[in-house]
Amino acid sequence: MADHMALPDRVLGSAASSAIAAAQGIADVGHTAIATDEAVRRLSEIVCAYAHVGTIGIALWSESREYLQSLPGSFNATPSMAASSQIDADDRQSFAASVALTGIARFTNTPRETLSEVRDWLQAFEIENFLTVPLIADGDCIGVLQLANRPDGFTNEDVGVISPLCGFIAVTISQVLQRITLQRQEALSELIGAMAREVVSGSHLEELSTTLFADFCQAADTSMVVVTFHAGSFPPIIIRRHDLDADTERDFLEASKRPRKSAHTALTRPSRADDAGAFAIHAPIMVGGRAEGTISTLRVPGIPFSSMETKTILRLSNVMALAWATEHYQLQRARNDLMQERQRIADALHDEVAQYLFSGELTLQSMAYDLPPGSSLLPRIDHAQKMITQGQLALRDSIQELAQPVIHDISERLLTAAALVQHQFDIFVEVTVDPEVLASSRTLPAPSSNALVQVAREAMVNAAKHAGPCRITVDLTRQSDEALTLLVVDNGTGYLPDGKPGHGLESLRRNLAAVGGTLSISAGSESGTIYRAVIPVAGGHEPVVAGVDNHASTLSAVEETGRV
Numbered sequence: 001m002a003d004h005m006a007l008p009d010r011v012l013g014s015a016a017s018s019a020i021a022a023a024q025g026i027a028d029v030g031h032t033a034i035a036t037d038e039a040v041r042r043l044s045e046i047v048c049a050y051a052h053v054g055t056i057g058i059a060l061w062s063e064s065r066e067y068l069q070s071l072p073g074s075f076n077a078t079p080s081m082a083a084s085s086q087i088d089a090d091d092r093q094s095f096a097a098s099v100a101l102t103g104i105a106r107f108t109n110t111p112r113e114t115l116s117e118v119r120d121w122l123q124a125f126e127i128e129n130f131l132t133v134p135l136i137a138d139g140d141c142i143g144v145l146q147l148a149n150r151p152d153g154f155t156n157e158d159v160g161v162i163s164p165l166c167g168f169i170a171v172t173i174s175q176v177l178q179r180i181t182l183q184r185q186e187a188l189s190e191l192i193g194a195m196a197r198e199v200v201s202g203s204h205l206e207e208l209s210t211t212l213f214a215d216f217c218q219a220a221d222t223s224m225v226v227v228t229f230h231a232g233s234f235p236p237i238i239i240r241r242h243d244l245d246a247d248t249e250r251d252f253l254e255a256s257k258r259p260r261k262s263a264h265t266a267l268t269r270p271s272r273a274d275d276a277g278a279f280a281i282h283a284p285i286m287v288g289g290r291a292e293g294t295i296s297t298l299r300v301p302g303i304p305f306s307s308m309e310t311k312t313i314l315r316l317s318n319v320m321a322l323a324w325a326t327e328h329y330q331l332q333r334a335r336n337d338l339m340q341e342r343q344r345i346a347d348a349l350h351d352e353v354a355q356y357l358f359s360g361e362l363t364l365q366s367m368a369y370d371l372p373p374g375s376s377l378l379p380r381i382d383h384a385q386k387m388i389t390q391g392q393l394a395l396r397d398s399i400q401e402l403a404q405p406v407i408h409d410i411s412e413r414l415l416t417a418a419a420l421v422q423h424q425f426d427i428f429v430e431v432t433v434d435p436e437v438l439a440s441s442r443t444l445p446a447p448s449s450n451a452l453v454q455v456a457r458e459a460m461v462n463a464a465k466h467a468g469p470c471r472i473t474v475d476l477t478r479q480s481d482e483a484l485t486l487l488v489v490d491n492g493t494g495y496l497p498d499g500k501p502g503h504g505l506e507s508l509r510r511n512l513a514a515v516g517g518t519l520s521i522s523a524g525s526e527s528g529t530i531y532r533a534v535i536p537v538a539g540g541h542e543p544v545v546a547g548v549d550n551h552a553s554t555l556s557a558v559e560e561t562g563r564v
Contacts, residue, residue, distance in 0.1 A: 022050040023168045030172035039176045040073030043169060047147065051162050054149030057085075057125070058135070058173060059096055061143055063306055065089060068096050068143060071173075075125040075148065080276035083301025085121060086269060093117060095132045096144045103141055105163070107131035107154040124273035129153055133162055135170035142170055181308065187219040188312045192319060199323045204330075204424065204461075205234055208323060216316070217241040220309055223300045224249070226256040227320055229285075229293040234327060235454040238507050244300060248278050256296035260284045263314060268302055277302025281310060283317040285324060292324050334419040346399045354395055361388045410449045411437070414474055417457045425464035427472065434477040437484060444484075448535050451511040452476070452486050455519060458508055459488035459531040467492020467528065481537070488531040489524065508533075 025046045033039035044056045057074030061067075070077075070085035091097045093115070095106050108114055109129040111122050130148040134141050145166060150158065195212050205227075213225055217239055224244060227237035244252075248268075255266065263283040270277040279302040285293035295317045299305065305313065368381045411433040418429040456474055463472050470492035479485050509519050517535035524530055 018050060019164050022046050022165055026165060026168040026172050030175040033172075033176045034180075036071050036176065036180065037073035037079070039173065040071050043172070044073070044076070047145075047162070047165065047169075050165070051147055051158065052150060053131075053147045054151075055127075056148065057082075057146040058169075059085065059087065059100075059143050059146065060135075060173070060177075061089075061100065061141075062304065064304075068100060069303060074146075075127070077125055080301055081124060081274060083276045083303060084270040084273055085125075086277070095130075096146065099132045099134050099144050100141055103134045103136070105131065105133040105159045107158070109153040120273045131158055131162070133159065133166050135166055135173065137167070137170035137174045142174060145169055181306070184219060184221075185308050185312075188216070188309070191216050191219055192312060192315050195316070195319045196322065199319060199326055202326075205237065205323055205327055208237070213237060213239040214241075220297065220305075220312065221299065222297045224252065224298040226253065226296045226298075227285075227293060228256050228296070229324065230259055230291065234293075234324070235458065235511070236507055244298075248298075248300065252278070252280055252296065252298045255280065255282060256294055258282070258294070259291050260294060261291065263310075263317075265304070265310075267304060270302065276300055279304045281305060281313050283314055285317050285320045287321050287325050287328075293320065295320055330423075331416060331420060334423055335416050337423070338415060338419050349395055349399050354392065354399075357388055357392050357395065361385060361392075364388070410444060410452060410476070413449070413453045414456055414476060417453060418460065418472075418474060421457070421460040421464055421472075425461075427464045427470070429460060429472045429474065431474045432476070434475075436478045437476050444537070445515065447511070448515045448517070451508070451515055451517060452484070452533060452535060454511060455486060455508050455531060455533040456488055458505070459490075459529075463488075463490035463492055463529065470528065478537070483534050483536055486531075486533040486535075489528060491524065491526075491528040493527065 026043060029039055029042045029046075033042060040056075040058055043058070047056050048054065055075050057070055059068040059070045059074070062069055066089055068087040068089070070082045072079050072082050074082045074085070087094045087096045089097055089101070095108070095115075098104075099106055107130065111127060111130060112119050115122065125148075127148045129150060130146050131150075131154045132144050132146050135143050135145050145162070147154075147158075147162060191212055195208060195216075198208060198212065213227075216222075217225055218241065223241050225237075225239045229236065260282055261284065263281060266280045266282075268278045278298060278300045280296060280298045282294050282296045284291040285295060295313065297305070297313055364381050364385050368378060368385075371377055371381075411431075414431050414433065418431045421427065422429050460472055460474070463470060467490050470490045472488065472490045475487045475489075477485050477487075505519075505521070512519050512533060512535060515535060517533060520532045522530050522532070
């Protein structure tokens with residue numbers, strides 16, 4: 001190992017021409033590269049040919065300057081492998097940290113013997129020897145360039161050879177990253193604006209989840225986005241950009257359910273060479289000073305979101321607050337419409353049907369008075385009078401029930417959901433609840449009730465949007481002592497099994513499975529689609545109820561050792 005303390009002022013002869021050509025190629029990368037890994041790959045081709053090395057890596061300071069992060073494409077490694085290389089600023093044994101802090105280049109030809117603490121990384125990146133030089137742009141060290149695997153080893157002369165190009169490389173990387181940041185900022189701003197316009201124009205949460213969140217994931221380079229609403233007010237929105245480690249996804253989903261007073265970040269640092277780590281932000285959805293939900297974003301590899309990206313996520317939480325308030329208002333309006341309709345029916349029964357029955361009763365009494373004693377018609381008239389009396393009693397009970405405030409059990413929630421779909425899509429929905437269900441539904445655990453209502457809402461919306469002109473029926477029955485069965489049937493254009501299940505259906509199945517339920521979707525006997533959800537009457541767990549009242553949307557401390 002050796003330290004280089006002084007760099008030569010110039011490169012002479014043919015080496016100068018070679019350096020000029022390399023500098024021109026590096027500058028072209030800065031003008032034309034559209035992705036970080038592309039820039040690193042093209043720089044690697046230029047630098048490897050110029051410096052006669054096998055591979056290169058570039059590591060830049062994180063935004064907080066707490067550690068150096070290898071860029072995608074470094075050492076021809078996979079994205080997750082490159083992401084696993086994070087070097088703490090206070091790691092004095094690290095060449096990269098030492099060079100970035102001091103500005104003095106260093107090299108070693110026996111790294112696996114002298115740097116045993118990073119032997120796993122050296123083996124994973126297949127590094128036999130390396131030279132590390134600082135990357136300085138506008139007087140600021142932004143990171144380091146690492147050259148590796150020179151066939152005959154590194155010397156002080158190699159430091160002098162590569163040094164003239166380091167400034168060009170630093171500027172090029174800065175240009176590429178700045179261009180990517182501006183493009184990402186523009187794309188994210190357009191998406192946030194589009195989401196806000198969708199909400200203002202009357203689009204519902206289900207429609208936002210199927211249109212713009214996938215684009216947001218792509219633009220923000222996130223692996224997963226989850227929007228969770230507390231107390232089961234609306235079904236969660238879950239968007240996956242790619243498959244994730246099961247433990248990472250489970251921990252992230254659990255964290256997304258927790259009510260929060262303010263935005264919170266969590267960083268899981270890589271623990272080994274093939275561990276990419278993870279970074280998450282959980283931002284509250286605040287409505288009227290109360291947290292009504294959480295929007296959670298996960299990035300794997302675990303490269304923290306920039307301040308610009310974080311502000312965008314907080315803006316997205318504000319849009320979701322607007323969407324929640326709009327949807328809540330529409331639901332409340334549907335409930336009010338339902339109550340008014342119930343009152344109108346009760347008034348009609350009282351003012352019209354009850355009067356007809358009373359008139360019929362008087363007519364029968366008059367007929368009985370006019371008939372002679374012992375007439376064969378008197379028993380039949382007496383029977384008819386008793387039937388009218390029973391009808392009056394049943395009608396009175398119905399009027400009282402209709403006039404009473406609605407109890408928010410599952411039957412009422414199904415009726416409200418159906419009323420909202422009817423109002424939104426101008427389509428007929430018929431809801432039937434088995435009387436045997438009513439008694440048990442009032443004691444049905446909230447997660448179970450929420451899951452059934454979410455299935456009904458998703459099935460009705462899907463039919464209204466995709467089945468064409470149709471009739472929808474919703475039936476909730478208790479077919480045994482242990483389970484409730486929800487059937488949502490339409491007579492539309494039919495069941496289309498092709499394609500991967502959407503995020504909405506996956507979310508429904510997970511919610512049902514969490515309370516011991518199942519969901520099946522099949523084609524109708526002649527046309528349409530049948531959703532069948534079966535759920536145990538007993539079981540389930542009460543959800544955590546949001547009780548926070550702080551409306552701040554600022555970041556709290558980073559948990560570097562916590563789970564995402």
